[in-house]
Amino acid sequence: MRLLALFSSFLLVLGLVLLAPEPPSPGTPKPVPDAAALARAEAERALRTMENRLNTAVASKDRQAFLALWADDAAIFPPGKPVVVGKENILREWAPILKDPDVSLTWQPDKVEASASGDLGYTYGKFRWRGKDPEGRVQVHNGKYVTIWRKGKDGRWRAVVDLGTPSDPPPEPPTQEN
Numbered sequence: 001m002r003l004l005a006l007f008s009s010f011l012l013v014l015g016l017v018l019l020a021p022e023p024p025s026p027g028t029p030k031p032v033p034d035a036a037a038l039a040r041a042e043a044e045r046a047l048r049t050m051e052n053r054l055n056t057a058v059a060s061k062d063r064q065a066f067l068a069l070w071a072d073d074a075a076i077f078p079p080g081k082p083v084v085v086g087k088e089n090i091l092r093e094w095a096p097i098l099k100d101p102d103v104s105l106t107w108q109p110d111k112v113e114a115s116a117s118g119d120l121g122y123t124y125g126k127f128r129w130r131g132k133d134p135e136g137r138v139q140v141h142n143g144k145y146v147t148i149w150r151k152g153k154d155g156r157w158r159a160v161v162d163l164g165t166p167s168d169p170p171p172e173p174p175t176q177e178n
Contacts, residue, residue: 039118047112047121047149050157054147058105061098067091071150071158079166090162103131107145119151127164142167 050069057065070087077083084093097103107127114121124146133139148161 036116036118040114040116043114043118043121043151044112046151046157047114047123048109050149050159051107051109051112051123051147054159055107058094058097061101063091063098066094066098069159071152071160074158074160074162076161077163079164097129100131103129105129120149121157122146122148126167 054066054069056062057069067087070090072087073085074087074090075083075085076090076093078093081093084090091098097105105127108125109123110125112121112123124144127143127145129139129141129143131139143164143166145162145164147159147163149157150160151157
């Protein structure tokens with residue numbers, strides 16, 4: 001029985017030695033990670049950071065920090081309104097959110113993806129707007145958004161396209177009384 005256990009141990013060690021990968025010989029180049037995958041992963045980390053910065057700028061009502069995160073030629077698509085182009089125009093469109101202390105807008109990306117080149121990407125997720133209606137009643141609206149980001153020649157990421165759509169069910173139509 002002891003001889004069988006000793007022989008089994010010997011076979012196990014021999015098998016491990018034979019199956020172990022050979023160490024690279026001196027001068028053998030180490031495998032290089034895929035450059036595109038590294039660029040994409042770095043860009044996706046940067047996009048998460050940019051989403052956080054934009055969220056923080058809006059939450060703190062910091063107009064200058066907000067403005068710095070948009071490309072000069074950026075466009076937004078406010079529901080029921082024409083396309084707004086240019087970061088100064090975007091700042092004017094967002095003014096009610098950025099000025100009113102009773103209004104908040106928060107969001108969380110569900111997906112962050114960057115191009116293989118690492119200079120263009122998008123985020124999308126859900127948002128929540130909280131404010132008051134004209135009568136002063138608290139209103140909460142949920143929605144979905146997508147933001148497209150571009151890395152500029154200066155190496156900074158800026159939002160170039162932003163679109164939000166409401167997710168709340170449509171309001172009930174008014175009843176007509178006869």
